[in-house]
Amino acid sequence: MESKSAKYEYIYEKPNALREVKTHYCPGCGHGIVHKLIAEAIDELDVQERTILIAPVGCSVLAYNYIDVDGCEAAHGRAPAVATGVKRVHPDNIVISYQGDGDLLAIGTAETIHAANRGENITVIFVNNAIYGMTGGQMAPTTMEKQVTKTSPYGRDVSDVGYPIRACEMINTLERPVFIERTSVHDVKNIIKAKKAIKKALQNQVEGKGYSFVEVLSMCPTNWGVDPQTGANWVKDVMVPYYPLGNFRDR
Amino acid sequence: MSEKILMKGNEAVAEAAIIAGCHHYFGYPITPQNEVPAYMSRRLPEVGGTFLQAESEIAAINMVFGASAGGARAMTSSSSPGISLKQEGISYLSGARLPAVVLNMMRGGPGLGNIAGSQGDYFQGTRGGGNGDYRTVALGPATVQELADLAVKAFDIADQYQVVVMILGDGFLGQMAEGVVLPEPTNKKFDKSWALTGAKNRKANIVASLRLNPENALEQLNNELQEVYKQIEENEVMSESYMTDDADYLLVAYGTSSRICRSALRALRKEGVKVGLFRPITLWPFPKKELAKAAEGVKKVLTVEMSAGQMIEDVQLTLKGGKDIDFYGRTAGMLPDIDEIIRRVKSYGK
Amino acid sequence: MARGKPEIDKEKCKGCGLCINVCPKNILKMSDDFNKQGVAYATCIDEDACIACKFCAQMCPDMVIKILQYA
Numbered sequence: 001m002e003s004k005s006a007k008y009e010y011i012y013e014k015p016n017a018l019r020e021v022k023t024h025y026c027p028g029c030g031h032g033i034v035h036k037l038i039a040e041a042i043d044e045l046d047v048q049e050r051t052i053l054i055a056p057v058g059c060s061v062l063a064y065n066y067i068d069v070d071g072c073e074a075a076h077g078r079a080p081a082v083a084t085g086v087k088r089v090h091p092d093n094i095v096i097s098y099q100g101d102g103d104l105l106a107i108g109t110a111e112t113i114h115a116a117n118r119g120e121n122i123t124v125i126f127v128n129n130a131i132y133g134m135t136g137g138q139m140a141p142t143t144m145e146k147q148v149t150k151t152s153p154y155g156r157d158v159s160d161v162g163y164p165i166r167a168c169e170m171i172n173t174l175e176r177p178v179f180i181e182r183t184s185v186h187d188v189k190n191i192i193k194a195k196k197a198i199k200k201a202l203q204n205q206v207e208g209k210g211y212s213f214v215e216v217l218s219m220c221p222t223n224w225g226v227d228p229q230t231g232a233n234w235v236k237d238v239m240v241p242y243y244p245l246g247n248f249r250d251r
Numbered sequence: 252m253s254e255k256i257l258m259k260g261n262e263a264v265a266e267a268a269i270i271a272g273c274h275h276y277f278g279y280p281i282t283p284q285n286e287v288p289a290y291m292s293r294r295l296p297e298v299g300g301t302f303l304q305a306e307s308e309i310a311a312i313n314m315v316f317g318a319s320a321g322g323a324r325a326m327t328s329s330s331s332p333g334i335s336l337k338q339e340g341i342s343y344l345s346g347a348r349l350p351a352v353v354l355n356m357m358r359g360g361p362g363l364g365n366i367a368g369s370q371g372d373y374f375q376g377t378r379g380g381g382n383g384d385y386r387t388v389a390l391g392p393a394t395v396q397e398l399a400d401l402a403v404k405a406f407d408i409a410d411q412y413q414v415v416v417m418i419l420g421d422g423f424l425g426q427m428a429e430g431v432v433l434p435e436p437t438n439k440k441f442d443k444s445w446a447l448t449g450a451k452n453r454k455a456n457i458v459a460s461l462r463l464n465p466e467n468a469l470e471q472l473n474n475e476l477q478e479v480y481k482q483i484e485e486n487e488v489m490s491e492s493y494m495t496d497d498a499d500y501l502l503v504a505y506g507t508s509s510r511i512c513r514s515a516l517r518a519l520r521k522e523g524v525k526v527g528l529f530r531p532i533t534l535w536p537f538p539k540k541e542l543a544k545a546a547e548g549v550k551k552v553l554t555v556e557m558s559a560g561q562m563i564e565d566v567q568l569t570l571k572g573g574k575d576i577d578f579y580g581r582t583a584g585m586l587p588d589i590d591e592i593i594r595r596v597k598s599y600g601k
Numbered sequence: 602m603a604r605g606k607p608e609i610d611k612e613k614c615k616g617c618g619l620c621i622n623v624c625p626k627n628i629l630k631m632s633d634d635f636n637k638q639g640v641a642y643a644t645c646i647d648e649d650a651c652i653a654c655k656f657c658a659q660m661c662p663d664m665v666i667k668i669l670q671y672a
Contacts, residue, residue, distance in 0.1 A: 014667075018664065023663065026615075027640075036664060064457050069449075071459070072457070081305065081306075085321065114306040
């Protein structure tokens with residue numbers, strides 16, 4: 001039997017850039033995982049003192065209370081515009097726009113496309129959980145066909161409201177973005193890939209390479225009305241087939 | 252810098268902003284202020300600044316939000332319908348205590364309206380179209396020179412009090428070319444330790460209008476705002492009283508309307524009619540004390556506006572029913588008629 | 602012969618249970634009792650079997666789990 005008084009060290013603990021606070025996110029919500037990955041990347045790239053985080057309107061509206069960097073709110077959908085303003089004033093800072101479905105693909109569609117099209121040297125992290133979480137579970141532009149939500153009680157009817165929008169593919173039609181990848185946090189293998197993509201996206205900004213976009217498929221157990229593990233399975237079984245994971249562009 | 256040059260209002264205000272150290276401009280085309288973004292697009296690269304034609308007026312005001320949060324002097328311009336789009340952003344700027352300058356070259360409304368100059372956004376500019384208990388300082392220049400001078404002052408007021416300053420020009424002022432001596436910068440410095448610059452050797456800053464914790468956090472912010480607005484009311488009022496000391500009748504007007512009134516006044520005075528002109532320059536804070544003083548001994552007040560009557564409500568509030576207040580206005584970019592003003596004032600004597 | 606062990610902050614745990622299914626050794630289980638939030642929390646039922654793979658900690662959205670590795 002190995003002696004338990006042998007020397008040991010922590011090989012996994014809280015990243016420095018993550019505050020020691022309990023988040024308000026629901027049990028099993030993907031935001032906590034994504035915040036953690038961003039904080040780890042900030043630590044590893046040693047940019048905590050240079051980073052400015054733009055928080056959206058959505059469940060992650062208080063993201064700046066969890067990630068310990070200069071934080072800025074943005075009106076719903078306008079985070080890429082706010083990020084543009086910040087980055088144009090401080091080109092050497094690392095500006096992150098952290099957004100959800102409604103922010104990025106509904107009210108903010110124009111801002112999303114145009115910041116990408118201009119090639120603003122920012123990093124956009126898009127958390128896609130196929131629903132509007134903060135307001136109690138309404139249909140999002142990313143809600144799956146036949147998915148039941150508060151505003152699609154009979155299931156999303158694509159003949160009435162169209163199909164879910166694929167953000168990566170849409171941004172991939174533009175010339176200037178340098179990095180576009182879709183990832184997921186439904187299991188550890190994909191969390192590790194998501195971390196790599198987020199870190200690369202931030203590194204691109206450190207190197208001044210241009211606009212980087214990372215989409216992260218995530219669970220929303222509360223508004224999907226399922227337990228967290230079932231939620232994770234649903235991401236894998238239903239979302240991933242429609243939103244293919246992988247890298248679309250890596251210049 | 253003391254030579255007089257001929258400049259269009261829209262270009263003079265842009266150059267004055269640059270002189271004031273505003274090197275970040277975000278705008279969108281809309282008549283009758285298109286010369287502003289065009290001028291900025293040429294000049295800002297010359298001074299190493301940022302010009303961006305945003306995807307919409309909404310995006311533009313939010314870019315101002317970001318730039319201001321970063322500690323820079325930032326500006327946007329538009330005209331009436333575009334200013335409507337910016338209302339949310341203006342409310343957010345106010346709640347987040349961010350300085351900004353917003354230029355509105357007013358045009359005929361409501362809705363898409365027309366492209367002629369008007370004063371139809373007085374309510375929007377002084378009462379605010381965004382949500383919540385906020386105020387924006389609102390300035391009403393009457394000449395291209397004043398437009399330039401007030402632009403420089405606007406940035407100082409914005410920075411000092413951390414508020415949004417709206418410059419309410421009208422389409423005519425923007426299009427008019429007049430001789431202007433470009434103002435000097437004031438070179439005043441303001442504390443911006445709250446700005447987002449990267450948290451090096453300090454605690455992280457947060458810029459937000461959202462105040463959830465503790466329970467009274469938002470009330471505290473609102474109390475703070477009210478205190479700031481009180482200070483502005485005490486210190487920043489601007490107005491002009493022209494020939495009001497012996498006046499029997501008082502014209503009250505701002506901007507282009509005031510120039511028409513001034514011409515009417517000269518004609519009336521030539522005929523021996525004792526008429527004066529009170530011209531608010533800050534529309535908010537409205538120069539109540541100064542108007543009350545100018546109206547002393549006056550038999551009748553005529554408010555002249557390029558609208559259906561908006562500033563007149565502030566005149567009525569200030570004079571509290573103690574004076575007979577008449578109104579003459581034209582909407583939709585139709586200029587008030589000098590002869591009508593003369594006729595009205597003369598009719599009071601009968 | 603344990604390579605390490607998870608250090609679980611039971612009061613921080615929200616009881617989501619995502620860590621349970623990612624453990625390759627199946628040594629995580631939700632507790633029978635409740636923490637101060639009234640939630641069943643993750644516990645390690647056989648620390649000796651821990652291989653310090655970090656899967657549970659990586660899956661956790663709330664930084665509840667730290668992983669110790671024995672030198």
